[in-house]
Amino acid sequence: MRKLFGAFLALAMAASLLTVPAKAADVKVGFICLHDENSTYDLNFINGAKEACEQLGVEAVIRTNVPEGQECYEAAADLAEAGCVAVFADSFGHEDYMIQAAKEYPDVQFCHSTGTKAHTENLENYHNAFASIYEGRFLAGVAAGMKLNEMIEAGTITEDQAKVGYVGAFTYAEVVSGYTSFFLGMRHVCPSVNMEVTFTGSWYDETAEKEGANKLMDDGCVLISQHADSMGAPTACETRGVPDVSYNGSTQAACPNTFIVSSRIDWAPYYVYAISAAMNGEAIDTDWTGTLATGSVVLTDINEDVAAAGTVEKVEEVKAALEAGELHVFDTAAFTVEGAALDSYLADVDTDPAYEADTEVISDGYFHESEFRSAPYFDLQIDGITLLDTAF
Amino acid sequence: MNNTSNTPLIHISKKKELPWYASWGIRLVAILAAIVLCAIVTMVLTGDNPGQVFSTMLYGAFGTRRKRWVLAQETSLLLCVSLALTPAFRMRFWNLGGEGQILAGGLACAACMILLGNKIPNAALIAVMTVASIGAGAVWALIPAICKAKWNTNETLFTLMMNYVATQLVAYFSIIWEVPKGAGQIGIINQSTESGWLPQVGPHKYFLNVLIVLILTVVMAVYMKYSKHGYEVLVVGESENTARYVGISVKKVIIRTLLLSGAICGLAGLLLVGGTHHTITTTVAGGRGFTAVMVAWLAKFNPFAMIASSLLLTFFSQGANEISTVFGLNHSFGDILTGIVLFFIIGSEFFIQYKIHFRKKSAVSESGKEA
Numbered sequence: 010m011r012k013l014f015g016a017f018l019a020l021a022m023a024a025s026l027l028t029v030p031a032k033a034a035d036v037k038v039g040f041i042c043l044h045d046e047n048s049t050y051d052l053n054f055i056n057g058a059k060e061a062c063e064q065l066g067v068e069a070v071i072r073t074n075v076p077e078g079q080e081c082y083e084a085a086a087d088l089a090e091a092g093c094v095a096v097f098a099d100s101f102g103h104e105d106y107m108i109q110a111a112k113e114y115p116d117v118q119f120c121h122s123t124g125t126k127a128h129t130e131n132l133e134n135y136h137n138a139f140a141s142i143y144e145g146r147f148l149a150g151v152a153a154g155m156k157l158n159e160m161i162e163a164g165t166i167t168e169d170q171a172k173v174g175y176v177g178a179f180t181y182a183e184v185v186s187g188y189t190s191f192f193l194g195m196r197h198v199c200p201s202v203n204m205e206v207t208f209t210g211s212w213y214d215e216t217a218e219k220e221g222a223n224k225l226m227d228d229g230c231v232l233i234s235q236h237a238d239s240m241g242a243p244t245a246c247e248t249r250g251v252p253d254v255s256y257n258g259s260t261q262a263a264c265p266n267t268f269i270v271s272s273r274i275d276w277a278p279y280y281v282y283a284i285s286a287a288m289n290g291e292a293i294d295t296d297w298t299g300t301l302a303t304g305s306v307v308l309t310d311i312n313e314d315v316a317a318a319g320t321v322e323k324v325e326e327v328k329a330a331l332e333a334g335e336l337h338v339f340d341t342a343a344f345t346v347e348g349a350a351l352d353s354y355l356a357d358v359d360t361d362p363a364y365e366a367d368t369e370v371i372s373d374g375y376f377h378e379s380e381f382r383s384a385p386y387f388d389l390q391i392d393g394i395t396l397l398d399t400a401f
Numbered sequence: 402m403n404n405t406s407n408t409p410l411i412h413i414s415k416k417k418e419l420p421w422y423a424s425w426g427i428r429l430v431a432i433l434a435a436i437v438l439c440a441i442v443t444m445v446l447t448g449d450n451p452g453q454v455f456s457t458m459l460y461g462a463f464g465t466r467r468k469r470w471v472l473a474q475e476t477s478l479l480l481c482v483s484l485a486l487t488p489a490f491r492m493r494f495w496n497l498g499g500e501g502q503i504l505a506g507g508l509a510c511a512a513c514m515i516l517l518g519n520k521i522p523n524a525a526l527i528a529v530m531t532v533a534s535i536g537a538g539a540v541w542a543l544i545p546a547i548c549k550a551k552w553n554t555n556e557t558l559f560t561l562m563m564n565y566v567a568t569q570l571v572a573y574f575s576i577i578w579e580v581p582k583g584a585g586q587i588g589i590i591n592q593s594t595e596s597g598w599l600p601q602v603g604p605h606k607y608f609l610n611v612l613i614v615l616i617l618t619v620v621m622a623v624y625m626k627y628s629k630h631g632y633e634v635l636v637v638g639e640s641e642n643t644a645r646y647v648g649i650s651v652k653k654v655i656i657r658t659l660l661l662s663g664a665i666c667g668l669a670g671l672l673l674v675g676g677t678h679h680t681i682t683t684t685v686a687g688g689r690g691f692t693a694v695m696v697a698w699l700a701k702f703n704p705f706a707m708i709a710s711s712l713l714l715t716f717f718s719q720g721a722n723e724i725s726t727v728f729g730l731n732h733s734f735g736d737i738l739t740g741i742v743l744f745f746i747i748g749s750e751f752f753i754q755y756k757i758h759f760r761k762k763s764a765v766s767e768s769g770k771e772a
Contacts, residue, residue: 045731073725074732077586078685079678083471087726090465105589105680125581181583210572210585357581364582388582401576401585 036067038284039088041081043100045073048213049257050238054099054122057276064277065284077102085110089117095287097122097280101183111135118287122276123183125360125384127295138279139383140299143190144331145272145306147338149254150194151327152270152311152320153232156252157199159317166231168201174225175206176218176235176242179401182357184208186378186385187236190338191254192394197343198323204394205230210401215239224397226251243268252315259309269316270324271309278303296383301332339376344391351376356386412758424753431749435742442741449728458738461723462716472712472719474607474677477614478669480711482693484614484621485665487702488658489542490694491625492638494549498560499690501567502541502663504683506670508571509537511681514590514597514674515578526597530675531668538667539660541567546659550652564690571683589679599676610672617665622704634658666690699746717742 040058042051055071062069070093075084081103088096089110095118098107104124111119111132120136121127127137157171173195177184188206195202205225209217218241222233226249234254235242240263246253247264255264255271279299286293299305311321330336341351355366358381370377370386378387390396419427440451447454462472482499489496513530521529545559578587591597602609625631636644637654644651669689674681696714700706721735 070726071729072722076682076684076687078680078682083467086467090467101584102586102588102682105592108592109589179583179585181585182581184583210576360581362578362580401583 036065036288037070037091037093038062038067038280038287039085039091039093039096040069040071041075041084041088041096041098041103042071042073043075043077043103044213048238049240050212051099053257053273054276057280058097060277061280061284064281065288067284067288075103077106079106081106082109085119086113089114093117095120095284097283099123108132108135118283118293120279120283120293122279123384125358125382128382129359133292136283136293136295136297137383138283138297138299139379139385140274140279140303140305141301141379142272142274142306143186143338143378143385143387144301145274145308146187146190147194147197147331148308148324148328149234149270149272150191150196151198151324152308152316153191153234153252153254154195154198154202155317155320155323156232156269156315157195157202160231161199161201170229170231171199171202172228172230173202173204173232173234174222174228174230175204176221176225176233176237177206177208178212178237179210180208180396180399182388183385184236185389186387187256188234189344189387189389189391189394191234192391193338193343194327196393197327202393205397206394207397208399208401209237211237213238215241218242219245222246223249228397261309261312265312265314267315268312269320270311273307273309274299275305275307278305298379298383301328337375339378339387341371341374341376344389344393346389346391348392351389354389356381356388358382358386408760410760412760414756414758416754416756419753427753428746428749431745431752432742435745438745439738439741442737447728447730447734449730454724454728457723457727458717458720461721462719464723468719470605470607472715473611475719476708476712476715477611478672479689479693479696479715480707481614481617481669481672482666482689483696483700483707483711484617484704485662485669486693486697487621487704487707488625488631488634489662490697491631491702492634492655492658494546494638494655494659495557496542496545496560496659496662497557497691497694498542498545498563498663499666499693500686500688501560501564501690502538502666503670503673503686503690504564504567504571504681505541505663506534506538506667507674507681507685508567508574508670509533509667510671510674511578511587511590512574514679515587518591518596519594523596527599527675530597531671534671534675535664535667538670539664542659542663542666543656546656549659550655568683571681571685575682586682587680592679597675598679599672607677610676613668613672617668618704618708625702625704630654630657695743714739714743 042054044051046052046055058069070088072084075081077100085096085107097120099122101123104121104126107119107121108130111134115134118134120138122138124137127135160166161168175188177188192204207221207225209221211217218237218239222242222245225233232252233242233246235256243253243255243260243264246267251267252269253267254269257273259271261268279297283293351371354371356368356370357364357366358368368381376387379385443449443451443454463469486496486499510530513533517526541563545556545563548554548559549556575586579585580588599609633649633654636649637651641651673685678685692714696707696711699710717739724730724735725732
């Protein structure tokens with residue numbers, strides 16, 4: 010064994026001589042992903058990374074299957090030492106380890122999508138990013154509401170039967186913000202809608218998501234949407250012929266008879282912005298929130314075989330109103346909590362173990378989502394939405 | 402008379418003990434053959450230059466100072482779990498519950514860090530964490546051990562089931578202690594105060610873990626080879642009846658050995674949670690409880706040989722990481738290469754222990770003459 014070990018060491022030394030970085034002049038950018046291309050969530054990031062790097066002519070170094078532990082720190086440190094000007098990570102649980110790496114490598118920019126701590130960490134080289142995906146969800150909700158209206162008009166269901174099901178991952182603000190904006194989008198066009206939400210306790214659990222969707226359909230839900238990353242809910246809908254609004258990207262290929270539309274975040278605009286800034290030595294925003302205008306919040310093509318007539322036009326109309334600022338997703342006139350409209354709410358914007366509410370987020374008649382930090386913090390339980398289980 | 406049909410084409414017999422150079426020669430040939438096959442597979446599947454792939458693997462494991470420290474740290478954690486399994490396996494108690502025992506230790510450690518962090522002096526906190534982790538790991542192994550000793554339950558299934566229980570417990574507490582609300586994960590504990598983090602000793606933050614496991618290796622080697630306990634473990638493993646006959650209490654030895662096995666897994670949990678990750682997740686054990694089984698078997702339960710076998714496996718996993726990054730290959734490709742190498746190494750043990758006789762041509766022709 011000792012001989013073997015010696016041989017390894019000798020080879021290792023030889024190898025370290027051989028593998029001096031060959032293309033030192035090229036700019037490299039590192040990406041850390043929780044899973045690989047098989048997860049729709051990570052695929053969405055990887056596509057964005059490749060697109061942005063191609064556009065800027067820089068080299069993307071992508072590290073997949075990095076768990077949310079010390080491995081993330083090691084991966085980030087590896088990428089920093091390999092000469093990357095910026096390192097991006099895609100999963101919420103990567104954040105603390107990215108911060109650890111950012112403290113150790115002050116000359117490299119560390120950007121973390123979906124994180125919440127950049128604005129309280131005060132590190133010059135650590136940044137959070139997200140997008141106003143609640144606007145995308147709202148638009149997807151409009152498309153879903155149009156479908157409900159069509160079903161009511163056709164007599165398939167009555168107004169009171171306009172019940173929609175939603176498969177969520179955790180009772181986390183990002184999910185709450187997502188399903189609430191989707192619901193408000195539906196109610197914008199279909200006033201009688203109500204919604205049931207179930208949680209799976211995992212961001213990716215195909216079986217649990219499928220079971221969740223089936224449970225909701227058994228419960229009388231006539232349309233399904235989701236905030237979890239597998240094909241579980243869409244395929245359950247396709248099997249039973251129930252219309253579906255998916256997330257992270259189109260599921261039309263697998264579900265041609267039920268897919269209506271999907272909203273997703275396009276990360277390429279952020280990557281282009283942050284990488285260019287890192288290359289030019291300019292400061293990157295501590296919290297960057299992509300919008301409809303930056304091209305970060307996008308809807309897939311609407312599947313006209315399933316969607317109601319006139320959906321495309323209606324969605325365009327609402328989108329224009331949102332962009333013009335005439336319409337706000339979380340307008341306090343559009344929802345109530347325990348029967349009353351809100352004129353004030355303290356949200357937990359600064360992350361702490363005690364979940365302390367710290368920031369007033371309602372002013373000018375609407376809830377200001379993703380303005381005090383990029384990651385969502387809307388965690389109100391509004392009337393019209395029933396949570397079936399809140400264990401997670 | 403025609404005896405050709407009675408002579409089998411291949412006949413296998415047990416070899417005499419080979420001299421060390423012959424057995425190591427066979428192993429070396431096996432590794433070389435594995436490398437050649439890996440090279441062919443690489444070229445056929447990816448079209449990449451296998452030489453480059455191998456040098457990238459070496460770079461991934463040894464390329465920089467930090468990579469060498471990561472290698473040392475990962476090797477020691479795997480070694481720690483292998484050391485934990487060794488006494489149980491020597492006793493032929495198939496403890497497949499390493500994963501759960503690590504998680505139990507890690508969960509106890511995290512609980513102390515969360516509940517007592519910043520409330521009591523750091524030295525006291527680390528002492529409490531140590532006792533709690535080792536205790537929790539020991540209890541997790543004690544439960545199947547008692548059932549085995551009292552009712553002769555199947556320890557393989559029992560320890561496996563205890564893994565699932567531990568995983569679910571960690572999942573449960575991840576929700577109780579989640580930050581922020583609803584996120585379902587704990588994140589780094591006491592990141593600003595570093596309360597309850599094992600201190601940096603020596604030249605690198607991973608040095609303490611490496612040092613503790615090295616000391617443990619020596620202690621375990623001495624315990625197994627020179628102590629009365631170690632001898633009793635061997636006797637119980639060889640034959641329970643013999644053990645009873647010479648007056649060894651089999652129940653006592655089973656329970657004592659499993660307490661030790663679980664305690665060391667608990668220690669691994671402490672090193673993982675208090676020393677490196679500073680959080681607890683369901684995946685923190687990272688399959689080490691199972692990989693360690695292979696490490697221990699490859700080394701034939703010799704603690705010093707386990708240093709080499711755990712290094713070998715860690716080398717492949719670090720190398721596979723680097724390959725998947727540099728060549729943009731899926732992570733699974735590294736696993737394929739590791740699988741090929743392990744297949745050859747384990748296969749070579751067959752050729753060290755057994756001899757293959759082929760039916761001799763001359764014998765056939767001779768019998769032909771007779772007929």
